[in-house]
Amino acid sequence: MLLINQRPEHNQPLVSADAESLGMAGGERAEHYLAARDNHAETPLYDLPALADDLGIAALHLKDEGQRLGLGSFKALGGAYAVLRLVLEEAGKRFGREVDICEINDPKLRAIAAQMTFCCATDGNHGRSVAQGAGLVGARSVIYVHGGVSVERVAAIARFGAEIVQVEGGYDHAVREVARVGAERGWKIVSNTSWLGYERIPGLVMQGYTVIVREALRRMADPPTHVFLQAGVGGFAAAIAGHMAIMLGERRPKTVVVEPRRSACVYASAEAGRPVTIEQHQSTVMAMLECAEPSLIAWRVLARVGDAFMTVDEEDAVAVMNRLARPAGDDPAIISGESGGAGLAGLIRAAGDKDMRAALGLDAGSRVLIVNSEGATDPGRYAELVGIVPQDVLLQSA
Secondary structure, three states, X not given: OEEEOOOOOOXXXXXXXXXXXXXXXXXXXXXXXXXXXXXXXXXXXXXXXXXXXXXXXXEEEEEEHHHOOOOOEHHHHOHHHHHHHHHHHHHHHHHOOOOXXXXXXXXXXXHHHOOOEEEEEEOOHHHHHHHHHHHHHOOEEEEEEEOOOOHHHHHHHXXXXXXXXXXXXXXXXXXXXXXXXXXXHOOEEOOOOOEOOEOHHHHHHHHHHHHHHHHHHHHOOOOOOEEEEEOOOXXXXXXXXXXXXXXXXXXXXXXXXXXXXXXXXXXXXXXXXXXXXXXXXXXXXXXXXXXXXXXXXXXXXXXXXXXXXXXXXXXXXXXXXXXXXXXXXXXXXXXXXXXXXXXXXXXXXXXXXXHHHHHHOOOOOOEEEEEEOEOOOOHHHHHHHHOOOOHHHHHHHO
């Protein structure tokens, strides 16, 4: 399914709060924080000429976030960044001055962090990031997981010293439980989705994701004409598309938001013209994208800079995992998790449909950017779906 954005707010400027979160100053700050991390390394941007040729486009660039900060996911940039920002802001209040990330190991700062508790709900990757950020400064983390989160992903979160709380229901129920308990106990809620009255911290999480855009554009000779971005609550897609719109202005690429057909809350919101909560009758293999309601911030941004919304099926995601693992020609082999290649699944589906190609302006001159948002964060599941045991990932997460 493909829906072209014809909302009145489409192509209108971002509201001031979102422009501030996703603007140039915020992106520069996120990169400054990232550079202070001991294990910081820019993730690779790959060219896939053989696949581009198959799809009838000029170029296909893939930014591989499966290699980000040892967490195997783009979410390493969001939750941990927000935790560090909040700790330094609290220290600044106590010290009466601005505190920089270079002071992260100051004993006085760490004493302050030790008194703070950070919590969130997660499908797996965001919880790892929040737990890692808390561990970096010696803070406590409490991560709420629902029954759909695999044992492997729960264990990966616990390795960072987080306290794990199991809850019934799905991700959205876990979000509500964190909001309730966190407010009662005075914990810092670091959510990757926002709701009425709770926007600043999710905005910081999204600000961390802008690093992906900045790294990618520095490596590209020309900016992309199209970008296909997967969405769960929409924060990732909104951060990438919003920051790219601010950086490139009128040269911004056409943004296509891609979701699992079984869990398409952003698509449903685009149809309705407002954020809506959907009923989910079946789980999706794209577990990191399984969300019933969009983030309010994300919807606000995507209503303006999202040019089209589309869905893909379960078999599309699995096919992409296998195509990237066993590439044609000289394309590099890439490990992509179940949700990581959803954007590429959208491109492949659109490129193979004459009407979709025309609607999106995809042609032989198109330059497309894709983000592999996760590697094999559940190695057992990856091996089951692709038939390859990702040894490097197993060693990395051990």
